[in-house]
Every structure is written in C-alpha cells, then in structure tokens.
Amino acid sequence: MMPRPARLRPLVLWPLLALLLQAQGPVRDLPPSPANIYGPLFEAVQEAQVFPDGKTFADAVPREDPAAILAAYAREKPRDKVALAAFVRRYFSVRGESAGRPPLRAHIRDLWPVLGRAPFAATPGSSALGLDHGYVVPGDRFQEIYYWDSYFTMLGLKADGQGPLIEAMLANFVALVERYGHIPNGTRSYYLSRSQPPFLALMMDLSEDRDPALARRRLAALVREHDFWMTGASCLDGGGACAHVVRMPDGSLLNRYWDARETPRDESWREDRETAAKAAPRAPTLVQRDLRAAAESGWDFSSRWLADPMRLETIRTTAIVPVDLNSLLWIGETRIARRAEALGDQATARRFAAMANRRKAAIDRYLWVPGERRFADWDRVAQTPTAARTAASLFPLFAGHASADQARAVAATTRAMLIGEGGLRTTNIRSGQQWDAPNGWAPLQWIAVEGLGRYGEQALAKEIARRWIATVARTYRETGKLLEKYDVEDRRPGGGGEYPTQDGFGWTNGVTAAMLDRWPDLTPRVDAAP
Template structure:
C-alpha cells in the first residue's frame, strides 16, 4: 500500500511522518462488521490479525456479490479467504525441573520476533528484532516492552534491548508516535510513554550519548502528547492536553478514533447500547483506557462498577503526568549533554511546573494519596488506585507525602501476593484481586526511593513467591496473578488469561537478582 509523506506542523516543532495505512475495518468494511458482530471467532482480536489469502479488493468484491444470496455462509467464506493466526504463538513446553531462570532465559528466544508481514495484514513491519508478550499478543506492545527490557538487560541480551529502542525510534519517526502495538489498528493511540526510560536503560548499558542520539525522538514523542496545548484556553481539552483553570497544562489519555476498537469490536458495540453516552464518546473513552494500559478498571468508571459509564478522557491521570514529567527531565538532560543550557533550563522549568500542578490537582489530603483529577467536574476522583506510587517512583513527592502513601499502600493495597491495583472488585482485570508486574515494580522502586525498604521488601518477596509458586504448579509465567486467594487463577477482562509473559518475566528476573533469590530448581 502506498503511503503518502505528510508534513506535520506541531506547536513545539516540525517533523515528518507517514500517513497511516488502512486498518482491517477500513479494508473490509461491511465484511469486518459482520465477522465481528456474528462472532465468527471467539476472540475479537483473531480476525484483525488474520492474513488474507488474496488481495483484499478481490475478497470484498466477491463478498458484496455473494452476501445476500440465500445459501451464503459467512463462516465458510471467511475461512476460504483468510488464514487465522496460530491460537498460541509460543508453542513452548517448559521444563519445570530446570528451574525458573532457565525458563525465562529460554523464553526470550521463544518470544523474539523479526517483523515480517503478508501484504494486506495488520502487522506493521519493524526493522529490528523485538520481544512479544506471548499468547494472543503476537506483536510488540509499547509499555510492556520497558518491563520486558529490564529482564533482557539482566540476561545480558543487550542487543535486543538496543533493537527495541531502535524500533520505537523508527515508529516515532515514521508515524509521529509509538503506537499501542505494531498493528495498523493500534496507530490511532499510544500507550504510557516509557520511551525515555528505555533510552535511559540503554544509556546505562552503553553510555550517556544514547540520550543525545535519541533526543529527536524524545522531542517528537513530547510533541505528540503536548500537541494543541499552546492554543488551549483554561478549562478546555484537546487530544492529550488539558489546560486547567489556573493555566496549568496536564495530560490525559486519548485516542484519535471514535470508532469501536477493532480488536474488541463486538464488545464495544454492545457496551454502547447500555450507555447514556453517544456511541462515539463511549468508543473514544474505551480506546483512551486502552491507551492507559489499564483496560479496564474501576478507575475509569463514573460509577466505579459499570463499563458503560467509562469517562477516561475526563480524567487527568497521575501515572501519565509522572511519565511526562520524567520525559521533560530526560529531554533537559539530553540538552545538558549537548551543552545547550538554555533549552535544558526550558524543559526543567516545564517539569517543575508539571510537578507543582500535579501536587495541586492530584494530591488528596483526605485520603493521603495521589488521585486522578476530573477536569470536567473540577473535582478529584474518589477512587484511589496504586498509581499513587508513580510520584514516588519519579521522586516527585516530598517526604511527608511519601510516608503517607507508604502507610496507605501498607494498610489498603498490600495483599498476600503483592499490591492490588485498586480497592474494588468489579470483574474488570485491572481491579482486585489481580496484581500486575509493572505496578509491583513501580511501587517497590518508588518506596525504595524514599527509604521505605521494609514495605518494598515485603511486596517484592510476596510477588516473587506468587510467580515462582505458580511456575512450579503450571510451568508457566502468567500475564497477571490473583493476589488474594492461594492457588486461584486470575481472571476478568475480555479474554482468557495469557501466558508467556514478557513483562512478568522481566520484572521477576530483575527482582530475583535485586533480592538474591535463586528461583531454585524443583
């Protein structure tokens, strides 16, 4: 497919990016809708990932000619014209007796990919190798990759770490941002901006020049998330930017599309029928939650329980703004390394302003934690969640705040297997009783930044135990874990529990090394 070079002029600079290639819904239109709504495949992600057996135009011509005939069979038509992806992209059986470290080391190779694509598929080719999460997740994912890279670095697979950074830089240069994943249907959104942390990790492996080498891409990612901010009036939002009443600029999660997610098309359409929101508003809120990585959680729900009340774009999230603060400081450091003191000071000033705004709008003196801010209601969210530890991870809290967050984590979030994501049980996968590797890591390291080592150690060792116990029982490392019921399998969400699993492997290996846990053989 021909891609047109487009000049994008942003508020913070100018750069080039390719126009977005067509997604499966755009290629197959009415056929795509029929396949997804009639649930030809149990998993809504299967058809968007399928490979056409011939040119999409020819498939559509035949479909339009046949679809209204009395004997037309949609299931048969789809299977004649498409190859579904393998149900398990990591057909790997672990040798539990060899131990968990051997399992992780072997999985790095099993999960590694060199991007290739059949014409007409949704996969976006990448120039370098990358590691996929596993299971139904057959492509690279943005924020997953940072936590995977922590483990790759521990395994001394430094070339793969650098390849991942190069791939993400390529995506920024090509599309103006890092998409949720390297699929065409993910191009309308990004994910939590961890690219600056990836570059810092590479700088530690190689040298600080990496911060200078990737400065252009760091700036472009910043421009993507800040686009439209300069012209924005107080009390308004556009794309990823909210200007609050005092003139402060903070970020929100956002997706450029207001259509159903292609990978969860039927689920979104059915949810829209329950909602008082306009379908386009609900779809954008669902997509914005997908950009957050927390898809889905009571955190985003107006009533705290029903998905059709989702209001992601109304919220200024703690985690996103901490990541943007960090991005600003890394850009400042990259300018310092180049000897450009003026630009370094400019970005540090932006970071200081963001830190002040975050503390003003998101610190809650009643609950003694950081909470998301509802910019439309001009009120803090009543729903607390573990993102309250992100300001500790990025050293944005003062000592008094850190001690209060520590007490809250210990009293409210600490469970038998680690820290829970929220305090509510809704059936959504980013709520209790589930625990997730990236949030364990952020919490542990955030606590250690403020010398709260005792609680950090408890969380780390409990998480390691949940992982290692599960491995001994199943021979697998999983996407998420039930932290509250011994031996229970995590659930919730739109798809079955997945194994592999990139970020679980990475965080576990890093913590085992940090805490001197061997992960003994059986």
C-alpha cells in the same frame, strides 16, 4: 511320600497377625491416612475422579499445613471437577506434574528466545507494522510489540545480559517515533491512533550505547514524542481540553489519555459496540473514544475510569487527569533536559526543565490529597480528585518528584489498603474488570518496589517483592507457566476482563527476573541451589 504343608501355612498366619495388631493397640493409634486428614476434601476429589488413578491424590504432598488447606477448602467451596483440580494443584504437589521442570529463573532465561522475533517487512493488507530490528513480544495473543510492556520486559533482558536485544528494541521504538510521530499502543495499524504510558526515556536509561550521534537521534525522538502528548495545547477551547491536554483551573497544563479515533476498536469491535449500546442516550462515539483512551492507559479496563464501578458503559476516561501519565511525562521532561544539557543544547535543557517544574507544581496542587495520604487522579468535570484508591498513587514515588512527607504518607496508605497476600493489588474494588481487585500486575509491582525503595521504604518494597515472587513461583510450580496477571488475594492466576488470562509473559518475566537479580535471597526454595 510326605504331604506338602506349605500351601495352608499362610492361611493360618492371618489370625496371628490380627492378634499382633491387637497387642500393639487399636487402629486409631496409627498415623492418620489422607482420607482421615482431609476428610470432605479427600472424598470430593476421589468422587469426582479428578485423577484417573485414585492413588495419585492419596500420594500428593501438601504445600501448606493441612489445617490451612482445609480452611481454604471450606472458604472457597470448589464444587465441580475443574475447580477441584485447580484447588488440588494449588495446594498439593502431584506426582509427575512438575517433574523435570526447570527452576523459575532458568525458565525465564529460556523464554527470551521463545518470545523473540526477527525483523520483517510489512505485508500489504496485513495490520502488522514492519520492523527493522529484532524484538520481544509479550506472548500468547499478543504477537507484536506493545509500548509500555516492553520497558518491563527490558528490565529482565538487562538482568540476563541481553544488551544487544535492548538496543535493537530501542532502535525500533526510535524509528516508530520518526515514522509516526509517536510510539503506537502496539505495532498494528489499528493501534496507530493512540500510544501507551510513555516509558521511552526510561528505556533509554537501560542502554549502554554512548555514541554521540545516537544520543542526538534519541533526544530528537524524545522531544518529538513529547510534542505528540502536548499537541492539544494549541487547540484548547472553553471546554478546557483538547486531544491529550487539559487546562487546570489555575491555567496550568496537565495531560490525559485520549485516542484520535471514536469508532469501535478493530481488535474488540463487537464488544465496543455492545458496550456503547448499553450507554444510551450517551452518544456511541463518546463511549468508544473513552474505551480507546482506557486502552491507551494500559488499564483496560478498571473501575478507575468508570462513573459506576460495576458498569463498563459508564466509562469516562477522557474526563480524568491521571497521576501516572503526568508522572511519566515529568520523567520525560527531566530526561530531555538532562540529555540536552549533556549535548550542549542549553536552550532545550532550560525549556524542558521549566516544563517539568510547572508540571510538578500542578501535580502537587491538584493530584495530591494530603488528608487521605495519597496521590489521586483528577476529575476535570467535577473539578475534584477522584475517590479511586489505586496503585497509580505510587507513580510519583517511582518518578522521584514526591516529597519525603508525601512518600511516607503513600507508603502508609499502600501498607494499609493495597497489600494482598500475594503482592500489590491494582485497586481495592472488585468490579470484575481485570485492572481491579483481586488482580495484581507485574508493572505495578515494579513501580511500587522502585518507588518505595527510592524513599527509604526498603522493608515494604522487599515485602511486596517477596509476596509477588512467591505468587509467580507457586503458579509456575502448578502450571509451568508465567502469566499476564495474578490474583494476589488467593495467589493464583488472575481473571476478569474481555479475554482469557495470557501465558508468556513478557513483563512478568522481566519484573520477576529483575527482582530476583536484586534480591537473590527471595529465590523460591525449590529453585535454590543445594
């Protein structure tokens, strides 16, 4: 019988393979492996067992140039497993984590039914205010209508052909004004003592319903809401302010944020009591009113309202005349005048046109700082514009009452001070509060894009939109979520504030959809049609 030589033959091949490799050159001439390319980052990820299978990171695909990733790693220095995992998902596409995820634009369309709610009757003992029509919520912890959020959500509904839902939400808002005299911060009983930035007139601009009876009802709601904001004009005293109204040094009237209550907020009761206690000897009721007023502004919380940017207990919202609120009230006054004229009510049209003219003159006199090329808030105690550089400076452009010279100046200041890698910064102060750097918020991106575009600054407007969409898309690729706010410095989920960053998210969905509807060429590359 012949012997079986095949078993020993593979053992003999190894020396031959080594000789062949030597003939082709040393190992250092082979393409580098991930361990060679990423060095300390690779070692840290594998040592921390960020992924159960070490092959996962070895097979990950970089989203940016490796040198840029290593520079970011050296800069950010993520130390623990959680930080490393977040870093890797931000800079690498990891097998299995985004498979089957729909394109961003399709995902937004899919979210409207998820965030939509049916009408309901109030339950005795519950804080929820009943609503007669369907509506959309922001998402996550916010399971009720929020006033100014809804305008930006409705932009996306408009882009996605959801006209009936826009009409339903408008019907709810008009009914809230008829029931309570104003639109509350949100549809909870504990929000009824305050409103939010007044966007109702702009919401009505999105409607396509031209029924004359409905037009009269909506005009009445706008007038009644305006009355809510101006009620304090009848009780002004030597202090120069009452409720939402402030008398300026020349006797003209502008507005501030305010809340009818001075107790801790129900939804942040413990936090408000703790903040007020830190402010002693200042009366807790004063601090609590200012916390509530900041909640009415939507900017809760921001160095914009603080005497010391690093200390929330120094909040003084009611001492400040904000430029954004007064621009929105100017919009409301001009829309009321226009709607009244269309309905043949000339007396109302003339009255509100005159109010709008007086408001514009006061804004130009007190809230425009020509030497600093910006619109500002006014400190009614110090009788001077505040030093805060914020995205609120773009509201006069959004409203359309800025002059061409003012708009050019604000655009230059925005370009120099407020543009981050991932979009428009809220402010340029890092206070730890959520409405400060490095955070960017969807509504302010839209205010900037619309305002700059209105005055011919299309290139800057589109650049802000491009950076914002890239930030939203990047985080969506990494997490599968659209978020309430983003860090526009490092293009990742935002942070700070008194609650975790929320998922959903109504106004981010709406603004992103509206931007992509306007500029389809900004569609993220992974979403683009082949």
